[in-house]
Amino acid sequence: MDWITNWLANSAIVQDIITLAKPATFNLYFALISIPLGFPFAMLLALGKNSKNRILSTLSKAYIYAFRGSPLFIQFFMFYSFALSLNRSLWKPWGIDEIVLHPLFLGPLVLVLNTSAYAAEIFYGVMRTVPNGQIEAARAIGMNRWQEFWSVTWPNTIRLAWPAYTNEVVFLFHATALVYFTLPVINDQKDLMNKAGELFEKDYNVFLHFSVAALYFVAISMFIFFTFGLVQKYLSRHIRKEERQKFRFKPNYMR
Amino acid sequence: MIESIIESLVNLLGEDWRAGLEYITNGKHMMWYASIRFTLIAAIAGAAFAVLFGLLGAALKQSAIAPLRWIGSFYVNIVRGVPDVLFFLFFPLAFEQFVEYIFSRTRCTAEEIASNAGSWPPCDAAQWYLEGNDYLILACVSFGIVYGAFAANVIHGAMQAVPHGQLEAAQAYGFTKKQVFWRFKVRQMWTYALPGLSNVWMLLLKATSLLSLLQIADIVLWADRLGAPNYLARAGMVHPDWRWKYYLVLFVFYILMTMLSERVFDWLQRRANRGMVEVN
Numbered sequence A: 001m002d003w004i005t006n007w008l009a010n011s012a013i014v015q016d017i018i019t020l021a022k023p024a025t026f027n028l029y030f031a032l033i034s035i036p037l038g039f040p041f042a043m044l045l046a047l048g049k050n051s052k053n054r055i056l057s058t059l060s061k062a063y064i065y066a067f068r069g070s071p072l073f074i075q076f077f078m079f080y081s082f083a084l085s086l087n088r089s090l091w092k093p094w095g096i097d098e099i100v101l102h103p104l105f106l107g108p109l110v111l112v113l114n115t116s117a118y119a120a121e122i123f124y125g126v127m128r129t130v131p132n133g134q135i136e137a138a139r140a141i142g143m144n145r146w147q148e149f150w151s152v153t154w155p156n157t158i159r160l161a162w163p164a165y166t167n168e169v170v171f172l173f174h175a176t177a178l179v180y181f182t183l184p185v186i187n188d189q190k191d192l193m194n195k196a197g198e199l200f201e202k203d204y205n206v207f208l209h210f211s212v213a214a215l216y217f218v219a220i221s222m223f224i225f226f227t228f229g230l231v232q233k234y235l236s237r238h239i240r241k242e243e244r245q246k247f248r249f250k251p252n253y254m255r
Numbered sequence B: 001m002i003e004s005i006i007e008s009l010v011n012l013l014g015e016d017w018r019a020g021l022e023y024i025t026n027g028k029h030m031m032w033y034a035s036i037r038f039t040l041i042a043a044i045a046g047a048a049f050a051v052l053f054g055l056l057g058a059a060l061k062q063s064a065i066a067p068l069r070w071i072g073s074f075y076v077n078i079v080r081g082v083p084d085v086l087f088f089l090f091f092p093l094a095f096e097q098f099v100e101y102i103f104s105r106t107r108c109t110a111e112e113i114a115s116n117a118g119s120w121p122p123c124d125a126a127q128w129y130l131e132g133n134d135y136l137i138l139a140c141v142s143f144g145i146v147y148g149a150f151a152a153n154v155i156h157g158a159m160q161a162v163p164h165g166q167l168e169a170a171q172a173y174g175f176t177k178k179q180v181f182w183r184f185k186v187r188q189m190w191t192y193a194l195p196g197l198s199n200v201w202m203l204l205l206k207a208t209s210l211l212s213l214l215q216i217a218d219i220v221l222w223a224d225r226l227g228a229p230n231y232l233a234r235a236g237m238v239h240p241d242w243r244w245k246y247y248l249v250l251f252v253f254y255i256l257m258t259m260l261s262e263r264v265f266d267w268l269q270r271r272a273n274r275g276m277v278e279v280n
Helices: A002-010 A012-019 A021-050 A054-068 A072-085 A087-094 A103-127 A132-140 A145-182 A192-203 A206-235 B002-013 B015-024 B027-034 B036-061 B066-081 B084-107 B110-115 B132-161 B164-172 B177-214 B219-227 B243-272
Strands: B230-232 B236-239
Touching (some): A002 A012, A012 A192, A021 A054, A021 A103, A021 A192, A021 A206, A054 B243, A072 A087, A072 A103, A072 B177, A072 B219, A072 B243, A145 A192, A145 A206, A145 B084, A192 B084, B002 B015, B027 B036, B036 B066, B036 B132, B066 B132, B084 B132, B084 B177, B132 B177, B164 B177, B177 B219, B177 B243, B219 B243
Antiparallel strands (some): B230 B236
């Protein structure tokens, strides 16, 4: 057993895995905050785009188009510089400048704005394919619009959109790598890319450090696919086995 | 020429506009506008490489030889499984070190390598100095590799979608396997691949905003420089922090590029669908 402990203590890969464990929690933090906040916002945007109210649908459409049509990298810079320019007139007098300008606040904010546009497009696309017969049935038994949404549109949308939404979540997790390229790094609050870059500058071993960072990203992506796959199973438990949408473990990675 | 344009615009809009128009056409701003070329070159060359790597990846994925198939799947899955920015930074660094390693084999003595163990490069003679344009080429190849993995998936799916009867008919006419592949499968695949490839193009276009991470003076870097608070001893405060204005311009620029791309792809799709039976 000695050689195992020896190897573990001396192996550069193991050392890197240990060093990068804390930075990985920052990526996880950004994703874990943004996903639950982005989800309801995306649903509202999708309902907005689907609504018959012209103003509401135009606004939602424009929002979704703008945030899907521009790079997240630019969005980060833009919102950070917005926040900076409002610092003297708003945040400082209110005494909240340290919170608002903190990457741990601003990062998730921009990620939420971004991911909700992508997720809203997914939900919107699926909402239009909700089986018509079910909606007609709901109306025939006299449900009001709220009941119709809760008992037909919502559960169907979630179930049908889940595989694509899983993809979006993985993409969001990958997008967390951009946060600290655009926002200031405070103290030792570094994410995976930051820390890998820092380690690289010490010994120029690009293969080791970037591979270990990539390993973290792949491992956490796989974990997301696995847990979201379990949810998919739960969501389609009432459907006959043969008719279930097969949840592919390696879904289409297209955003 | 710019002066005459400003003159005519001032005549049209009034004297109040002169200062503003002169400001946005000064030397630095012209450099900013000119730096769009890096973005466009990276997008177009990156797309060309992506299609190339995509075809290669798709060919590997459906190869009859199992190890080649594994290489294809490994490439497609690993590159897509990590953030694009990670691979975008990794490839140029790794390529640089690879070249320096080859240099070191011929240019360094054994003693130098031994004394420099643990640091890079092994000796000064092996150092490879990269300049702006070298980074641009590396960035294009890097984009090609990353988005080639996405394209490989799209092309692979599109090749499966080509009706089998067509390929069988071609075989029946006596075309060789190679001819069937190139003249029928690849030619017909494009209509099925276009929606997916348009998606990959959009991703690539948005990823071109990352060029500044490789020290390329692209539109993002210039926007940051121009927007930063500008203080001149002679003139006093020229402008405070205007970065948000410049980033807003970039935000709109990318949205317009997306709109333009959508139109082009719509046109391409209509062209590719000529003579196809309209379904539904």
